[in-house]
Amino acid sequence: MKPDDALEDALVRVSFRVMAVLTRIGSEHDLSLTQLRLLGLLRDRRPRMTDLAAFLGLDKSTMSGLVERAERRGLVARGKSPEDRRVVDVTITPAGRELAERLQEEVNATLAPFTDRLEPADRHLLTHLLDTIAGNSGHSDEERWLNAP
Amino acid sequence: MKPDDALEDALVRVSFRVMAVLTRIGSEHDLSLTQLRLLGLLRDRRPRMTDLAAFLGLDKSTMSGLVERAERRGLVARGKSPEDRRVVDVTITPAGRELAERLQEEVNATLAPFTDRLEPADRHLLTHLLDTIAGNSGHSDEERWLNAP
């Protein structure tokens, strides 16, 4: 390991811990990490199946199963597009939205004791630094880092 | 969402991106995120099955399958403990260690372009802040955050 990979290592370590929190809270509601993310995505989007697969870095056939199981639980709905009748638009249901909001609150509440180890000024600083490496400051690179299955 | 959950949100967003990198690099070597982590854990440990399950937050039966598949690929080995003949110690093989090191290099190289968006001073600062919230500064809280399936 190169001598100055300390930041990369810290990022990976913290990420595993955050994922552990998400996995636990998800599983308490019978949701996988992927279903959790699906629900989060749908909160402010109404994508077609192909878009979802691209967002999540999954095959479209995987999306079919994912959405099918979420739909069976009443969390999302599938609607055929009137313009292009091949297309399936996916939407979140009221129940799905309610669950997504509750989950986010639980996640934030679980993370809070750890972020509270920092002074308010350091919290702002950390937020800014994370946004910078994620490319969320100014020009929205968003999603550039993701996917590529 | 409370007005000042910005840090929690940034942590979750960055973590998903880091996980996407790990997932992609793992899958290029036919390794799941869990196998990746298993290999990482074994680099400096020689745990029994039960310890591994606790570390990873998995059931012991899940560990059996995980280790069995890794063993079949020659990445890890199982050895019966001489003291307590119920116990199975898991070790990484030379091939497993080599792969683990290559993977870590790939991960760090993939993350580097993003961490390089920061000045060296900010990189050190971010590392310190991440270590602080993860509890890796001074008293080693380690693993406290993890698991709890």
Place this chain on the structure above:
DNA sequence: TATTGTTATACTCTATAACTATA
């Protein structure tokens, strides 16, 4: 022909329950 989505298949990951073997 090309695109959108589903289905069939196969494998990994995961937990629960039942089991074996030690202690």
Place this chain on the structure above:
DNA sequence: TATAGTTATAGAGTATAACAATA
């Protein structure tokens, strides 16, 4: 009895390949 680990089973997540419907 209690603990360490495996096996049997079942379901979710995943990709590949083949397919249907639409463009």
